[in-house]
Amino acid sequence: MKIINSKKFTGNKAWDALDITKFNTTTIRLHWTDQPYIWHVNDGEEVFAVVDGIVNMYYKEDGLTKNVLLNVGDIFFASIGTEHVAHPQGEARILVIEQEGSI
Known part of the structure; x- marks a missing residue:
């Protein structure tokens, strides 16, 4: 059993993570950041839940760049092939559920 006060x-640097658990090949991690990530496409699906702060999520759909303020x-769900990048507005803590080894 774990109780985590998110x-x-x-973290010591942007996008540091606290590994919470792993189910088969799926990881659940709590990330801390105060900097944007990089544009990327995950190897599998990704669930991205904001637990503290505000995040501007940019994603590409039908060749257009769109964004949503989280x-x-x-929760932002990135299906396989969804190119996206998270831009926190100040500090943010995000629960990420994704395939192990995804970037």
Whole structure:
């Protein structure tokens, strides 16, 4: 059993992660960041849930770049092939569920 106070987790650098658990080849990690990530496509599906802060999520759909502002409690689901990048607005903590080894 684990109890994690997500608001107390802070990384040493942007996108540091606290590994919570793994189910078969799926990882569940809590990320801390104050910097944007990079444009990328995951090897599998990804669930991205904001647990603290605000994140501007950019994604490409039908050749167009779109964005959505994610607040605490909001969830972004990236299906296979969805190119996306997260831009936190200040500090943010994000629960990410994805295939092990995804970038």
